[in-house]
Amino acid sequence: MTEPTPSVPFGDTPHARCVFYRRVCDLPARIDPPELGRITVASGHLAALVLPSALAHAVHTDLQHCYRRDAVPALGPVLSHPRSGRWTFLIRPDFPDDTALFTELFRLHISLTHPGTTLALPSPTDRDTHFRRWIHLPHNPFRPAAHTVLDSIRACTARTGWLRTSTLGPRP
Template identity: 45%
Template sequence: MDHEPFEDTPVSRCQFYRRACGLPAVIDPPGLGRIVVHAGSVWGITMPARLGQAVRAHLHGQGNSVGPIIGHPRSGRWTFLIRPDLGEVDDMRLFAELFRLDVSVARAGAAIALPSPTASAGAIRQWIEPPASAFRPSGVAVVKAIRAWADQMSRRRTRDGDRPSGITEVDG
């Protein structure tokens, strides 16, 4: 009996994302093999990789699972797939706080590209933490981890003699 080896295609990968990972993935556009999730039941928080590493370490240190993380090697960024529980995401203060840290939130309606087995897409996105189930961390927990990193960086700058951003000297 002949058995063909399992071939990882955009269609098979998309089915895996849907069935095993609970991600509402679609191929868009079909001809290119790009796999996306339209944010709704899943959101994304994208940040510089260095910050992503600190956030992942903080979540692990707090005993939390980190859930799926997508790496973007060309841009040096990571996207955490999260539960859409950031009710305050429209709050301009939170938006401004995250913007200053080069962090963005992909919320309802945004397209979040997932790693795909196509040659070109594989070089653009890769799994840092692959999905293994439908688990996503709380967006609130990820934002708290970002804030913890920002607080630590601010204390480090202050301790090293630098002024925190936004504070200027006044001659008097």
């Protein structure tokens, strides 16, 4: 279901990885805390959608097909969080401030980061790939527009019936 972690071209130390994230990907990464080597980025000029992995896999595939069909990049950086069973899509912070949208995302178990949210990125000091790993490694500053990923989420949920899945548990 998932791919091997892609290699990062700038080396395998937290400092080198931060340089790669900053220079190549335009992600304002920093090492926090330095003694652990965890790499973080504060959302501001980026946002993130955090999806359950099954839905995220479908969205990832859909966005890959959009790129092949339209010859316009639709897929940006995507992280996996194997222990929590969730994936994070890094996007532009251009989503509308719309209560109906937030309600729709809530029903799908999708979180949307707000400006100032701290996101952890894969670091060479992560003990193993059970914490964070890249599904789609960034190779440049590109991040898709929020509506691109939201349209893909809607297309995937319509095809799979994701909305019809009960989130309440068994009925008495």
